[in-house]
Amino acid sequence: MSDPIKHECGLAFIRLRKPFSYYQQKYGTVMYGLNKLYLLMEKQHNRGQDGAGIASVKLNVEPGYPFLHRLRSAAPQAIADIFRQVGEEVNELEKYQPDVKSHPGLLKGHLNFMGELLLGHLRYGTQGKNNVEFCHPFIKRNTIPARNLALAGNFNLVNTEELFDLVNINPGPFQKQSDLAAMMEVLHHFLVKEDEQSQTQLDVVSVLKKAARLFDGGYHIGGLIGNGDSFVMRDEHGIRPSYYYIDKDVIVAASERAAIRTTFNVGENEVKELMPGQALIVKANGDYSIEQILEPKERKACSFERIYFSRGNDEKIYKERSQLGYNLSDAVLKAIDYDLKNTIFSFIPNTAEVAFYGLLKGMEDYLNKIKVERILSWGKDYDEEKLSEMVNRKIRVEKIAIKDVKMRTFITEDASRNEMVQHVYDITYGTVRKGVDTLVVIDDSIVRGTTLKESIVTMLSRLEPKKIIIISSAPQIRYPDCYGIDMSKMGDFIAFRAAIELWKDKGQENCVDEIYHQCKELARTGQLNSENITKKLYKPFTAQQISDKIAQLITPEGLKVPVHVIYQTIESLHSACPTNTGDWYFTGDYPTNGGNKVVNKAFLNYMEGKNVRGY
Template sequence: MSDQIKHECGIALIRLLKPLSYYQEKYGTALYGLNKLYLLMEKQHNRGQDGAGIATIKLDVQPGKRYISRHRAMGANAVAEIFEYVQKKFADVHKETPELLQDTEWLKENISFTGEVLMGHLRYGTHGKNSIESCHPFLRQNNWMTRNLVVSGNFNMTNVDELLEQLFELGQHPKERTDTVTVLEKIGHFLDDENQILFDKYKNEGFSNEEISHQIAEHIDVASILRRSAKTWDGGYTISGIFGHGDAFVMRDPVGIRPAFYYHDDEIVIVTSERPAIQTAFNVPLESVKEIKPGHALIIKKNGTVSEEQFREPEEQKSCSFERIYFSRGSDASIYKERKQLGLFLCPQIFDAIDNDLKNTVFSYIPNTAEVAFYGMVEGVHKYLRDFQKDALLNRADKISDAELEDVLSLTARIEKIAIKDVKLRTFITQDADRQDMVAHVYDTTYGLINRGADNLVILDDSIVRGTTLKQSILKILDRLGPKKIIVVSSAPQIRYPDCYGIDMSRMGEFVAFEATISLLRETGREDVIDRVYRNCIESEKLGNKQVKNYVQEIYSQFTDQEISDRIAQIITPKEIKAEVKVIYQTLDNLHKAIPSHLGDWYFSGNYPTPGGNKVVNKAFMNWVEGKNQRAY
């Protein structure tokens, strides 16, 4: 994606099902869990570069001994910093008494982070402050072991104000108006409630207070706590949690918007946001890694029992398609195939745009994340060439001449690496004009590959959000090569609507598709549509969530996709360039054909999977009309 946007965070949860001594004996290290947690986090580093955090819990620790450890760090190198901090604790032991590193009981009693339950989180701050306090995991601490709670997740809730109001009604006084705090405190409240119910039960049965603590730890109903906590949540979420005594869970929203994968055997349970992280770190086959079902939670009890239990009624699954197009790593087998299909399905539109002139067309891509879709597009080009050559050689009525034969057989796809992202340039110059000139040099190019004034240049991108980088940098650089026409191709459809489930796309005015549509409405004298939609959005604030519709869809219904694409091409084309610029987008139909199991397409279609989504898009439009540069939830 040439326009960088921040997006879903990443989670990792490990539960060691054997004593630490087992891993020391079998794998030669008591740090087996920590080493694997590090691998899982590094293999998902793409999911968060604003910060990271880990937490561990030791099982069956004597009173007075610390059993919860947490460390967080900021910045792109946070994962390395965290594990350097943890590693130093063991390095110090190795320096003074190396034999103690083999003593798992001593390590567990004396060194932090030697726990059997481990949690990791990678953070992309879509809206929150980038501070250490904003980094997960979050702790809710209590002297009762079973009331302690550690939470981290990949989530955004659309109804934070409503959830906060519910906390007020419970008598709580949250310190922040964030969905992280509301989630933590909501689960924490019902965890406390469950503890109290069990305490009263066992107290009436004559158990001592010490015995009651053990009974609560054994019988606490995790699924019930999650059912009561998530009853009114509206959003996309994968949330992992650990109770102080060792029960752990990972819960996934009823629509399956956010991803969650798991694997378990008799030694270990692992949950991550991306499947290849598990496959790589543990060398397990694809079919052994399962997906947590929407509306379900994977629950790992302290005694090692693993179950997948429903906490909300699952709805029609609308998993995020952007995960497949861009956010998740393409090393997942199914994602790799889907991205190739996205590129392949674009070929008919591309051939029309170049008038089937492959001889005078160069194909390339930008940025590197578009590479896999590009391979699919190239396969489509090669197929077209084979069909063309077959037709020329087999279906001619007259005999083909030697010169014509040579011409047909010499026709090949011109595949080149045209644009290369250069080192990150710091635009420290204060004047806007100077800064824009610096931005124009973010990419470098390969000269001598384009026949000036004769060649078409096809450039594939993952998606086009704002079009800023294309206008300020990429198109200017490509124009220096002298192509006759530049065709910018997006493997994703037009991004028209804000996301409210974890992607940093929340303001209507940021989308070049929206800018193009508004300019068309004004040009054609249809400003009344803008006014009507605005009035409907205002009226919708009086309705309940389930009655609210996405009124902003009317804005786009006035024009064809092609009309909007053509206007986008005009908007992103710098005045000074000579080449003709055309923009091609993936169609929604082809998106669903390429990615049939991830039908969440609200940012393209406006069809939000939860009631809160419609409320958010209407509010985002109102904010734009009113000139408020703020998110809508």
């Protein structure tokens, strides 16, 4: 993605179902659980750059001894930092007991994170500051084991203020900045009540049903309870991804299917998807069940997971990203007037690479069709040279754009900084015939357009192509997200800015003011969540008009090379990614009422010059 956006936390949950001695005998190490937790987190490292954390619960601990432990880090390599500390603790034990790893009971008694229940988290900060206090898991401690809770998740809630009110808590400055704090308070509130009323075993299903019905947002959460129970749950729309794997040795859950497959070396069909509104409940004795906590609603799994967020080594995601590129073939062929001989194809490194292969296949299919038609039209009028020339025609592919990962913009002065930004991407000289070749470059999405204008288009123009065509494998991003992706300001979106410019071109800026006043009225009457009023901003314009205006906006002043932009359509997005139809950032159709509130608030903030979040 040329305009990087912060996004998507990652969750890792492991429940060991056997004694530690079993793993030592079968797998050769008593550290089996911690090793797998490390791998499961590293295989999802694409999901968190701001910090990480782990928690563990030990079963059957003698009264008076600690059973719940947590370690968090906001270091640049947070996962490595956490497990380095765990390793140092093991090394320290080995100084006094060299063969401590051969004594599972002894190691469990002295190593904090030698627990049967393990929870790991990778954090991308969409709310709160990027320091260790905001890293998951959060914990609640109590002298009664069943009232201890460790909680982590991949989510955002849009009704945190209401949640604090519901449990009669006046949040402090820290709690106000963290939706996990709100979720924790609500869950812990019902957990304590359940424990107070419970005569026998804790009813985790009852706790989740009472708490989850209050949450407005998309979430995939995991929790460890001090009595040995644990759970993983997904929101009723299935907005955030959730997968699990179970065998006789372990119960595992994570945010990505491929991470589980790689870590435990299992087949695709062995890893299951936790369906919308469901929870995986694991009792203290290792028994488990899949429970329907919330009635499932229309599935709105996040489409950005397939376009960009999740790792592409999942075979289904790989095929879908390839199909996204393939689906753009017809539009690209029309844009280049079917002139493949004078067109070079490339991609923005590195996340657009799979979609590029799909686009390339589309071009090859068209070229092969033309080859067959031409050869058939010759009849017998050809020789070896003529036939060879036709058969050997190929799509022209070059690695044009190269991201210089070493570049850091260390100068804050605007003029100098803009000059530095231009060089974040470099180009391959000598690949383009000046004034002859059209250059087609695919990106997985275009959010702000800033990097395109200030770096990529500027650099590509130095090759002096006849024309530059930028393709987005995602549709136009028009609306904020509020379910886990850090896109909450309307003014950041180039599609939104394009719509505003089109209103100005028509001399009808007053219409934008009218929409603003309608929004203000909804705010006055407490009805911001009733509808997405900002859809009216786009209604008069076709997608093509907005794309054309975006092309103007990303063209640096004075550039003589024509720039065109092609976006994926909503329909072709759904055909490529049929199971992930959550598309509110493209369509404005939010799965929960809280989404309408966020988008309207974001528009009000823009109109009132407030550079703050929409939630």
